[in-house]
Amino acid sequence: MVILHIKRGDESNFLLETKVTTTVDDVVTRTALIHNGRLKVWRICSEIDLLAEYGPSSPPDMHGLTPDQIVELKLTDEWADKCEASGGYTENSDPCGRRNGRQPLLNMQEVLKKTIAEAKAMIHKELVKCNTILTEQHIIDAMDILRGAVTIVYPMGLPPHDPIREELENREDLTGTADSKQVLEPAMTQLWFAGKELQCGEKLSKYLGNNEKTKVIVKVQRRGAGAPGREPVLTEDQRKEIMLKEFRRREEIKKLDEVDDDSHHSSAWADNHQLQRQFQGLNNIKWKPH
Template identity: 55%
Template sequence: MVGLTEDQVTDLKLQDSQADIAVPSGGFQMRADPLGRRNGRAPKDNMVQVLTKARDEAAAIVAKDQARAGVPLTERLVAEALSILRGATMIVYPMGLPPYDPVRMELENREDLSGTQASLQVMDPGLAQLWFSGKEMLRGKTLADYIGKNEKTKVVVKLQKKGQGAPGREPLMTEEEQKKLMAAEFRRQEELKTKT
């Protein structure tokens, strides 16, 4: 019934076999899914808060701010974020989500992204290349082969699809540094104007 309108479901006399099995704990409220992927039985607000809190916690674990704070993103952290989401889903849906639900398919790592915008963000590991300092990093070589044995070195390594060439360079300054520099330059020019 994915992608069908309510009228089409009624005309074809289709029944959702999972509707009575995959019921949110605490009951549900009817909210039509504008994308037509779900049956419209949304969890009540208190259970929505459980899911929202879990989403925020998982997003904080894998956020870009963590990298800026010096916390590397590891498989263990990604697994922890997924575990938080899986746990919240089990709290809200103790009988489990229907097999066709996109959240369940994502948690089971079997979601089909073909034909979606999200498919453009997924790279096949066999067709991916790592780039550092404008040079392609060859498979089989370690990072130490490129930067040496200094463990305190911070590097930016970019992922690119094969055949696309080197990725764009990182800016020399952050936006904050650029704003400070421009403000200082503006003040200096104002001082020069007042002196002449």
Template identity: 55%
Template sequence: MVQLHVKRGDESQFLFSTSVDVPLETLTQQVTAIYNTRLKVDRICSEFPELVDHGVTLPPNMQGLTDEQIVDLKLKDEWEERCVPSGGPEFNKDEIGRRNGHAPNQKMKEVLRNTMEEAKAVISKKQAVAGVCVTMETVKEALDQLRGAVMIVYPMGLPPHDPIRMELEDQEDLSGTQASLQVIPVEEAQLWWAAKELHRGKKLQDYIGKNDKTKIVVKIQKRGQGAPAREPVVTEEQQKQMMMHHYKRQQEVKMLDEVEDDSHLHSDWSDRQALKRQFQGLSNIKWGPR
């Protein structure tokens, strides 16, 4: 199987295993789906700590308001009584005013935290360093685990305006956010290898040959952004090793120079005739008047 090291720019993303005869249309769709789903899992995980600490999200018209303003405007959270965590809530006021403050109890918090850590481990970029290939099934499994944890803690579900529920139901609105710049629509996705675009109408073997034990670096990006930067001749780790070797060599040369230094031969203590002159009374002779 061919191993693809997928990158976005210079940033490593994940490893993906495929065959040389796969159509590039299929490969592009598979890689893009994994890439975008990993982003979704990451966005959900980023919301979990707030859910753990402060409960579900307030309605948009109540977010950021003080308690006095909510009373003055006669606003009410209709979902507060419906979306109660299992085992009862523990009040922890959200100073930002984004969530209702009815956090889950400690046991339910652990369920959410543990599931979040497991999901983050699945999508971690360290998987590429460890040589672990990612599949759509493993990423979907992480997404399902997050969904299951939410259902355990909130049996009645989350409010429809909660970002976690919107993500799980594919109803998220990322317009105007930094996250929207990271997502790549499948129809706009391009794969590049060795400064060449992998055109969808061909197969992978048309570019890399029929060797099924190949490892290549593939870069994913949106159409119209031009060719991505080429991979450096040496990796960052190799460059560090080279610099360390160069520094070590410099230190060795410096030590050798110190060992070969013969300036000590001009010192008094190294004079072989010093003892003889001392016995003859010639060691402290000064020429000139006293």
């Protein structure tokens, strides 16, 4: 099996395992699927973190309004009592005005936060350093444990307009958000290796050879954005190591210069011609200006 180190720009994303006989089209599709799945898990984790702090989302027409404005406009949250956390809640108003302020109890918060940490660990980019392969199943497992934690804390479910429920039901709308720029569409995605675009319709063996025991860096790029930057000759760790060795070498040279002090060369006893001048009576000659 060949291992592809998927990077976007200079940032490592994940390791993908495939075969050299696989077509580029299939690799692009899997890359986009796993990449988008990771983004979805991160978005859900961020929203669940807010859920643990400020409770479920308020109806869209109440977002950003103060309590006085809500009363003045005679708006009500019909889902607040229907979607209450298990065991009750405490009041903790959302400064952004997006959530209803009904914070779950401490033990329920711990369930959510512990699950967030577990889900992030399953799809974190640090897995690349551990040579851990990421698959579609990792995304599914992360989604399942997040869904399970939300169900435990909110057995009656979340409001249909809550971003967490929309994500879990694949109804999210990212239009106009920063996250939408990160999502990959297979039709608009290119893969690059060694400064060359992997052409759709071709097999990986055309670019990587027939050796299955290969690990290469493949960069993801939006179609039409041009070639991505090449990988640096040295990694950041290698560069730091070289700079450290150079610093140590210069410090050693400084110490040697201090030990090899040649100021004694100007002393009288080190003068090779002193004895000759003594025989010629030239040692004590002093010049006097006219």
